[in-house]
Amino acid sequence: MRLSKDQIIAGYPALAVRAFLRRCRSCTIVPATAAYELKAGAAEATQFLRELDSLGLIEAAEHPQMEEAAAYEITSRGHAFANASAAKPVLRRTAESALRQFMERLHRVNASSEYVYRVKSAVLFGSMLSEAERLGDVDIAIELSPKVDEEADFRQWCDRRRQVAQDVGRSFGSTFDWVVWPKTEVFHVLRARSRTLSLHEWDQVARMPEVRYRVLWGDPKRIAALIPDGRPC
Numbered sequence: 001m002r003l004s005k006d007q008i009i010a011g012y013p014a015l016a017v018r019a020f021l022r023r024c025r026s027c028t029i030v031p032a033t034a035a036y037e038l039k040a041g042a043a044e045a046t047q048f049l050r051e052l053d054s055l056g057l058i059e060a061a062e063h064p065q066m067e068e069a070a071a072y073e074i075t076s077r078g079h080a081f082a083n084a085s086a087a088k089p090v091l092r093r094t095a096e097s098a099l100r101q102f103m104e105r106l107h108r109v110n111a112s113s114e115y116v117y118r119v120k121s122a123v124l125f126g127s128m129l130s131e132a133e134r135l136g137d138v139d140i141a142i143e144l145s146p147k148v149d150e151e152a153d154f155r156q157w158c159d160r161r162r163q164v165a166q167d168v169g170r171s172f173g174s175t176f177d178w179v180v181w182p183k184t185e186v187f188h189v190l191r192a193r194s195r196t197l198s199l200h201e202w203d204q205v206a207r208m209p210e211v212r213y214r215v216l217w218g219d220p221k222r223i224a225a226l227i228p229d230g231r232p233c
Contacts, residue, residue: 003084011017021057021074021082025201027176028061029072042124046070057081057119070148079204089134091198098196099124099216105190106217111220115189116182117144117155121226126198129233131210137198140216141205142190143226144183175200205230 006013016055020037027033034045049072052058055071057078072194074082090098118144126139148154161182162172172178191197205227212231215223224232 009084010048010055012048016046018082018084021078023177024226025074025079025082026180029058031070046066076204076207079200081184083198083200085137085195085198089136092133092135095128095135095196098194102140102190102197103216105192109186109189116154116161117186118147119217120145121223122216123205123213124216125211125213129214138196139198140201141200141202143202145185161185163182
């Protein structure tokens with residue numbers, strides 16, 4: 001999926017909507033969330049979420065702490081939108097180069113004692129599996145797993161990575177951003193600001209019907225079980 005910089009979605013620039021969905025991709029979204037993120041009033045935030053719902057980017061979800069409030073979660077289409085690029089299509093050789101560089105970074109992340117998470121599985125899907133010479137994004141779904149099993153060690157390691165980020169000037173816009181930073185950090189390192197790569201959370205591809213994919217990293221049999229409707233190639 002590709003966006004144009006002048007595109008308007010639900011009354012907002014498409015890139016602003018993409019940023020909103022990226023920040024909220026792993027949490028339940030309520031009108032107060034949208035009001036805070038968009039710096040909008042309650043009525044405007046509610047209407048914004050209704051329009052995203054009508055577009056299939058979010059869908060109704062249960063919110064046990066706020067039974068009377070509208071609550072939403074991001075759909076597979078919404079996840080794809082969150083990862084969409086506004087860059088122009090690329091030549092296949094450019095995409096292949098980006099993929100090689102991604103795999104080099106994957107190996108470095110997994111071998112490093114710096115990052116909390118390792119890449120357990122990675123699959124390629126989307127336009128790069130076609131025969132086309134001009135491609136959209138290089139779409140890769142990634143499954144991460146912690147490098148330690150002991151809970152106390154894991155928490156201490158996460159805290160160290162957050163402190164490192166703050167020491168170099170990173171600020172966290174919300175508690176949620178702070179909590180998920182150790183995982184977000186790995187995505188940042190793997191993407192390395194590439195305009196060609198589009199990295200996706202694992203559950204996005206796992207929920208896609210009849211998705212074609214190619215295993216880049218991980219156990220093919222286990223991955224086939226995790227993507228039961230997928231078509232490996």
